[in-house]
Structures are given as structure tokens and as C-alpha cells.
Amino acid sequence: MKAARYFDRGDIRIENIEVPPVEPGTVGIDVAWCGICGTDLHEYLEGPIFVPPVGHPHPTSGETAPVTLGHEMSGTVYAVGDDVTDLKVGDNVVVEPYIIDPKESTEPGSNYHITPGMGFIGLQGRGGGLGEKITVERRWVHPIGDIALDEAALIEPLAVGYHAYVRSGAKSGDIALVGGAGPIGLLTAAVLKANGLTVIISELSDLRRQKAIDSGVADHALNPAELDVVEEVKRLSGGSGADVAFECSSVQVVLDTLFDAIRPGGVIVVVAIWGHPAQLELQKLVLKEVDMRGTIAYMGNHPDVIKLVQSGKVNLKPFITGKIALEDLIDKGFDTLIHRNDTAVKILVSPSGRGL
Secondary structure, eight states, X not given: OEEEEEXXXXXXXXXXXXXXXXOTTEEEEEEEEEEOOHHHHHHHHHOOSSSOOTTOXXXXXXXXXXXXXXXXXXXXXXXXXXXXXSOOTTOEEEEOOEEOOTTSOOSTTSOGGGSTTOEETTTSSSOOTTBSEEEEEGGGEEEOTTSOHHHHTTHHHHHHHHHHHHHHTOOTXXXXXXXXXXXXXXXXXXXXXXXXXXXXXXXXXXXXXXXXXXXXXXXXXXXXXXXXXXXXXXXXXXXXXXXXXXEOSOOHHHHHHHHHHEEEXXXXXXXXXXXXXXXXXXXXXXXXXXXEEEOOSOSSOHHHHHHHHHTTSSOOGGGEXXXXXXXXXXXXXXXXXXHOGGGOSXXXXXXXXXXX
């Protein structure tokens, strides 16, 4: 089968590899679509970050580069292990792409997403969505019912936004400021809007600001090159500032803006993966009693996220701005998102070429 294999920084190759066997306790999935994630771009430009380099195997998967990339995937079950009885061939599914040490509990409330040795399928081994087929432990496979497979590829990043919302403690009626309207920023905004918050987005890209408004995930989309975001947020909030803010850009000036725009006692959630150190003016944290929280991925959120999409409260279709073949991954995928990211939001890849 064809797969996109990460060897090192700037070195991703489309290769033919063996189809992974379907063993007891696992599910074989024919991948329909896989989204290109900002994490993939960081690996390509700055990595290896998550990908374990040669000579340094991941503690749980035991794998090193080269690994098959891709963790935002949807597909159809083509085989199930002997002891898998609650899924069947033909079911459409998404993957919660975790690699967890077998000794760690993954029961609800166990915080398995921050256990020692945690890793991600598609970054630290065990195949990836940028391959034609993948075999996944049953516990990480979620049926999606009648959700379209292309839209379902966005459930994984939507779950990131959902978990960030849960971490924030935000509630209906709050005012939220989202810094950055890339895929994660827009999908975080979608979750916030679906849960009754007033959403303000700050974003330089005209296309992404317009996408935020046209898709209905933001009440206000501000261009920081044209106005003072802090003053506008204060005006929109009656002078108090945002109740909660989400850093979705890994850009220093955005983080600084959130600290100035948040109300005293407000919450800032850092959602972006930062590939470089950030600076923090601790006096602002102290004097405003700001609560700053990190968030990583998701923990038990996929079922709720799937229900949110099935209910119609979140429409994922507007955020799909491109569909490409695996062979075009670098030229039409990575290159677009790195050098012309103001022209795209989410680019989906079809590993087999079906659906293009």
C-alpha cells in the first residue's frame, strides 16, 4: 500500500509498505480521508518534535523514524479482529489516535492523555492516516453513523477544540476571544458558539476571518493589522474584557494580546503546540489573577463531539478548502499551508485517490 513516510526534517517520502495485519483486539480501516495538521507542518519544518528520531525509540510504540504520518483520519472498517463484536465490516469510523502504555487505565476520568509514555498514532508509530490502510486497537475506534467521511476527518481536530473548551470552564453567555483562525482556532470557535458563548476571533488572514463569519462560528472577526484588538474586545464586552481566551496560533504577539484583553480573573487556555519558547510577563498574570491553562488533545471527548456534529450544532463542511491525492501531499498540501496559508483552512488527503 502507499503511505507518506516521515524520515527527518524536510524529508517525507511516498513509499509502498506492507498492509498491517488485523490481529485480535484490533480493527482494520480503509482510510478515506486524512487532514493535514499543523503538527505535521511543525514536524516537516522544525522536527523531529513528536516523531522519535533514529536511535531514540518511542517508549511505548518502540518505533523510530521513518513513521507513517497522519492522525486526523476517517475511513471504513474492512476487517475486525476475532474478539471484536461491536463493529462490523462496512462501518464508517474515526480514530482517536493514541498510543498508551498497556499498564495505564483508559477508563473515563483516568487522564490517559497525559500518562507517561503517551504517544500519537501517525506521529510516534503504529501507522497513520496518510496510508491507504491502518490497523487500530478497538478502544480507539469510534463509529460515526451517517456523518460524511470527508467531514468526519475533522472530528479529531474538533475534539481538540472541545477539550480546550472543557478545560476552560467556560459557560453559556461568556465572551470568548480566540487568537488565530487556523483550523484549530476555527473549530474551537465552533465548539464555543455551539455551547452558547459570544465568540470574538483575531486573525490577519482575510479568508479565515471571512470563513469565521460565513460559517457562523464567530460573532466578530477582528483584523489586528487594522484595529486595536484589546480596545475592541473591551468595547464589545462593556469594558470588562473577555471572560476566556484561547491561544491557537503559537505567535508571541497573540499571547500578549490575550493577556491584555482578558478580564481580571479570566482564563487563558493555550491550545497551540509551540515549537519555540514563549515569553510571559508574569506581572500581568499576577496582578490580574489570570488563570493560564494548558490543554493537549482530548480525553474521552470523541463521543460527545460526534453527537455535536450529528445534532447539527456544528457544520464541518465549510472548513474543508481542498482535497488532494497522496502524491500531491508536499506540493499541493504542505507547500500551500506553509507558504500560502491565508488561502486555505483544512486540506484533506485521499491516500487511495478515491473520492477525488
